[in-house]
Each structure stands twice: as structure tokens, then as C-alpha cells.
């Protein structure tokens with residue numbers, strides 16, 4: 039079985055202190071996991087603010103280097119990627135989705151500019167018709183079309199439309215891995231479910247793996263195949279998402295679940311959103327009902 043991504047004993051340390059003493063602390067501490075190429079999945083990294091999620095994401099995106107440990111993408115050590123051609127090739131396969139689409143797009147530039155630029159850089163398109171066809175195809179994959187976004191500035195689109203456009207841009211190179219760092223936290227609550235549903239569609243239809251970084255346990259429960267829970271840089275618990283979240287073992291996971299997954303956030307969150315958008319998959323009403331109860335139950339042990 040070939041591996042898409044291997045994160046092997048990865049640590050990122052930062053120095054702190056000044057005149058009165060110096061030291062280092064580990065933002066990410068000895069994290070390991072593997073994604074298989076043949077089995078696209080939504081792999082979720084959960085943890086409260088400061089737990090090291092973004093630092094881990096930035097290392098996977100090869101934006102910063104680990105202090106120790108290795109990250110391999112399709113067998114290549116990210117540390118060994120040198121030169122613009124090798125970097126471009128890596129970026130073709132591993133694309134980021136950021137938290138705030140309004141920060142990703144320059145407010146003074148039309149959003150189609152980014153789509154066209156990506157099509158020229160990564161899809162080898164040069165003629166206008168070709169470039170537009172790539173942009174339109176990517177937008178169709180996220181439920182939009184070029185006609186809807188062409189000529190429009192970021193502020194002329196809703197947060198949800200803009201995040202979908204950002205996802206469309208990331209799809210143009212034909213990636214096999216998306217690293218999505220809090221992709222729905224800035225999106226209006228009523229649109230969150232449609233975005234997370236989109237991730238499931240991308241996994242199933244385009245066979246793209248997604249590293250989904252969030253502190254939102256409700257959407258994590260809803261879309262994840264596997265999950266790791268991080269606390270202070272360390273993975274305290276990992277496994278199939280529902281197994282971990284239904285029956286967390288580590289005190290931090292239990293606390294996280296109890297503090298985040300109140301009956302309101304779950305009951306009115308998942309099901310309410312599904313009702314609101316009309317996009318809830320069958321599980322939202324069938325299995326999701328049971329899941330909701332399970333999550334909302336007080337711990338029996």
C-alpha cells in the first residue's frame with residue numbers, strides 16, 4: 039500500500055525568553071500519522087487554540103520545517119524539495135484552504151484573477167478560453183460557475199461563495215491533498231454545513247484527501263473519517279472519528295467534548311444547520327439523530 043503522506047515523529051520547537059533566561063517550547067511535539075494514497079479520507083486535527091494545529095499544517099504545507107522528524111509526501115521528504123520547479127510540483131499536489139477567504143483575496147482584485155492565474159500556472163492553460171474553461175470546471179465542482187463570479191470583487195460575494203471560490207482555486211491544479219485550516223470558522227453558521235458537505239463530495243468524487251483542522255467538534259464528528267486530538271502540541275488521542283468522539287478516553291478529550299459538544303451545539307448545530315440548508319445527508323436525520331444523542335449524553339463512566 040503506498041502512502042500519500044507520512045508525518046513521522048514531527049516536532050517544532052520555538053525559543054522563548056530574553057535577558058532573564060531562555061528556553062524552548064514545543065509547539066508540536068512528536069506527532070506521527072499516515073494517510074494512504076489509495077484511501078482518500080477526511081483526517082481531522084482537533085484542539086483548542088494554541089494546541090499546535092496550525093503549526094502542524096504549516097509544516098505539512100512545507101511552509102516551515104520541522105525541528106526534528108520527517109514529513110514525506112508520496113515518498114519525498116519535504117526537506118529535500120529544492121528549487122522552484124520541485125516546489126511548484128509539490129504545490130500542485132498539496133493545496134491549502136485558509137480560514138478567512140476575505141484575507142486570501144485582495145479586496146482590490148477581482149476574484150476571477152486568482153482562478154485564471156492558477157489555471158495559467160498549474161494547469162498549463164494559456165488561451166483565454168482555455169483558462170476560463172479550467173476556472174469554470176473548478177467552480178462547478180464547488181457548486182458555482184464562472185458566470186457567477188466573473189468580474190466580481192471579493193466584497194461582492196458572500197463569505198460562503200468566497201470560501202467556495204477559494205476551494206475551487208485550490209482544485210485547479212488537481213491536488214491529491216487539501217490542508218484546510220479552520221475553513222468554516224469565518225463562514226456564516228447557516229452556510230457551514232454546505233462547505234463541510236462539499237469536502238465529503240471532494241473526497242468521494244475527486245478522491246482528494248483532506249486534512250481538516252478545526253476546533254469545532256460538531257463538524258469534526260459529522261465529516262471526519264479519522265481524528266487526532268491535540269493538546270499543547272501532543273496528540274493525546276487518535277482513531278476513527280466517531281469512535282474517539284463517542285467514547286473519548288483521554289481526560290483532555292473528555293473535557294473538550296463536554297465543553298464544546300453541549301446539547302445545544304449538537305442538537306441545534308448539526309441538525310439545525312442540516313435543516314436550514316436542506317443539505318443534511320441521510321445520516322443527519324437517520325444516523326445523525328442517534329449520533330446527536332450519543333454526543334449530547336452526559337458521560338456515564
Ligand SMILES: Nc1ncnc2c1ncn2[C@@H]1O[C@H](COP(=O)(O)OP(=O)(O)OP(=O)(O)O)[C@@H](O)[C@H]1O
Nearest residue numbers: 052053065085086087088089090091092093094253
Ligand atoms: N513563529 C512562532 N514563534 C513562536 N511561537 C509560535 C510561533 N508560531 C506558533 N507559535 C506558538 O505555538 C503554539 C501553537 O500555535 P498554533 O498556531 O499552531 O496553535 P493552533 O492550535 O493552531 O491555535 P489557533 O487555533 O489559535 O490558531 C502557540 O503557543 C503559539 O503561540
